[in-house]
Amino acid sequence: MMAYGGQAASNDNWKWALGGAIFAFFLTLPAWFKEIYYLHALVNIFLHSMVALGLRLLWRTGLVSFGTAGFIAIGGYAAGLLSKDMGVSFWLSLPVGGLAAAAVGVLIGIPTLRLKSSYFFLISWATGEIIRLSFLYLFIPVFGGWQGFRKIPLPDAINIPGLWNIDFTEKAHWYYLAFFLLCLTVVIMTRIDNSRVGVTVGALQDAPDLCESVGVPTMQYRVFAFAAACFFAGVSGAVYGSFNTFLHPESFTIIQSIETVSFVIIGGSLAVWGPILGVFVVKGIAMLVRGLGAYEIIVAGSMMILVMLFIPEGLSGIPRRIRRYLNRRKVDEQMEKADGD
Secondary structure (H helix, E strand, C coil), X not given: CXXXXXXHHHHHHHHHHHHHHHHHHHHHHHHHCCCHHHHHHHHHHHHHHHHHHHXXXXXXXXXXXXXXXXXHHHXXXXXXXXXXXXXXXXXXXXXXXXXXXXXXXXXXXXXXXXXXXXXXXXXXXXXXXXXXXXXXXXXXXHHCHHHCEECCCCCCCEEECCCEEECCCCXXXXXXXXXXXXXXXXXXXXXXXXXXXXXXXXXXHHCHHHXXXXXXXXXXXXXXXXXXXXXXXXXXXXXXXXXXCEECHHHCCHHHHHHHHHHHHHHCCCCCHHHHHHHHHHHHHHHHCCCCCCHHHHXXXXXXXXXXXHCCCCHHHHHHHHHHHHHHHHHHHHHHHHHHC
């Protein structure tokens, strides 16, 4: 028992050390790596990771949404409207964008989350398209329609005399904002995973009928997971809009929603860092084949198929597979040794 406890403590130490090294790497990266193109790409990767982490929470309830892009659009347009037309500070419009997306998610989720996963998939896809087409054809004087929603203002500068002057005219400042929001999302998701809510959400995926039979309010947990996924999508959209100072409905199609699902499938939902790994892998390969247009989606789709066939638990499940293999080898060797004696 003591040996097992010592091994578990050693594994935890390695996890903390690796996590600390990765955090330090990304925290200091803009100081020694100043390529604008890659900093821009990393900002988008961090934002995609936030969305994927939110979708992972819904995924663990046994459901998947193919309308995530629509909720990113809601957050972006809501925050952009407040900042541009109403003069509200970006720092106030940012959470409002997330809350607007979450509110729409709750309104849609209450009547639809009772359905089976196949029906919810169709409804989520239709919802995403309805949201996109609404921004495209409705309220054109407000949101611009085909012309797009332009001139979204940058965030208000953060000025601490003698210490910081962050005015968001540099990519490094956006990098740190997106990195901070991603770290905050990771902390929140980790706390949820380690809470009673997280344990129950995980049980919904494995045994939904059993959960209902013992009185677990499965509907409430699914609505919570869906609202949380929509909130983080909305916050990501709010940052995305201000980062690009421009939004267009064609940026939020079913293709973007499928890509978000691919992040969770490829990275895996077993660990919080799984979807983040999925984003880095898919976007990293997309950068290698940049300029090939539709081939980027083909690559993501091909990887998703391969992972589902050969590593159903995703890339984050590989360490667990290795541990199981080594433990099985160890047991086999012990049994062979016992037979020899």
